[in-house]
């Protein structure tokens with residue numbers, strides 16, 4: 299770590315989880331920071347306090363179990379000296395296997411530390427322009443102020459910004475019952491190699507499905523999101539809203555079976571749910587047009603009525619909320635640096651990651667790389683075998699057809715047999731356990747253990763080099 303103070307001052311815009319973490323990574327390396335936070339002068343609608351690093355909703359930062367993607371991410375962030383994670387463990391409250399915190403104590407401590415630090419100038423104002431000829435970390439989050447949104451648009455282009463996060467459920471491809479589904483092109487009128495998984499429903503199945511969909515419990519929208527709903531919902535109506543407009547609405551909307559022939563029945567299905575590949579590996583598929591605001595338990599109950607999805611494993615449930623995020627694959631490199639504006643780094647949820655720890659992780663990497671740039675060290679990014687590296691790879695991969703926000707999950711890893719990673723991982727498991735075991739053909743739990751072992755090994759190697 300640098301002992302001397304570097305003459306540059308770095309602007310950190312936004313004092314949320316990502317901004318606070320980025321600031322910490324800079325000051326611990328001797329770099330001065332100007333931290334800008336607009337609250338309470340300008341409110342976001344979701345934050346309740348004037349504190350830095352406020353947890354806007356749940357006080358849980360997710361699973362702490364080392365065999366969960368979220369637990370693994372915590373492990374990696376702690377290895378990288380995450381201040382946010384350290385503070386979270388310091389103010390931990392009992393919550394079983396999850397890392398839950400006393401939200402006020404947690405945010406108060408971070409606020410006190412940042413605001414009183416001699417290397418930090420705390421500026422309580424809304425940033426409206428990106429300071430030119432200075433180095434900045436943008437970490438204004440999913441509720442970035444409208445004026446600054448305009449600046450982002452003029453700097454990066456309108457096509458790089460998304461405003462509303464209407465997420466359809468994401469599920470594991472190998473949990474789809476392919477005896478009750480078939481592959482085909484979108485409406486059989488496009489070029490393609492039968493990329494979509496089609497889940498047919500008979501008339502009775504469709505009618506029962508719609509009936510239960512209409513009865514299902516929704517997540518109530520907070521007042522500030524009701525306003526956003528007026529602005530953005532027309533483009534991404536939740537399925538339950540479409541269903542409410544008439545029994546056949548879904549059958550002529552996202553469930554239309556146009557151009558498709560069920561190979562078993564040899565006729566057009568009455569209705570269809572299409573699944574679209576969501577990651578390069580083909581291990582995750584999303585439900586096309588199935589944005590929803592139903593409670594998660596209700597999504598599981600109702601969507602399992604689709605015959606091919608009776609035992610579907612959902613990696614992420616559908617959600618609707620205001621979420622300003624950048625199309626990072628168009629603008630960011632793996633160092634969290636803007637390709638066309640090398641003085642600008644970006645971290646947090648606005649990069650298209652999702653979740654408290656994910657936002658913290660990208661903020662950490664942005665701060666770390668700014669410091670390395672100023673200290674004349676090569677910038678770094680964790681390997682894609684690690685969970686943070688896999689997430690960074692996801693948000694910077696230029697080949698997405700539809701880039702949507704993502705949390706840390708094991709579906710981000712390349713675990714295909716063809717990649718040879720599972721074979722190589724036998725050695726990795728030996729490293730971890732100190733014993734030899736042929737786990738490649740074994741259970742799901744073993745596969746998870748292998749993935750975790752590969753990730754840990756790759757991350758240790760990465761850390762040993764920095």
Ligand SMILES: Cc1cc2nc3c(=O)[nH]c(=O)nc-3n(C[C@H](O)[C@H](O)[C@H](O)COP(=O)(O)OP(=O)(O)OC[C@H]3O[C@@H](n4cnc5c(N)ncnc54)[C@H](O)[C@@H]3O)c2cc1C
Nearest residue numbers: 312314315316336355356425439443446646647653654657
């Ligand atoms: C309503 C809501 C609920 C969420 N609930 C959860 C949850 O329960 N669990 C979970 O894991 N994730 C949740 N998330 C997602 C995400 O983890 C959080 O939004 C997280 O706080 C993101 O961290 P961040 O640092 O990127 O942004 P934030 O924590 O939002 O920090 C951004 C900061 O920038 C400030 N700011 C914005 N514009 C400007 C400007 N122009 N000038 C100066 N300051 C500015 C804001 O006031 C804010 O303090 C939620 C998101 C939303 C929107």
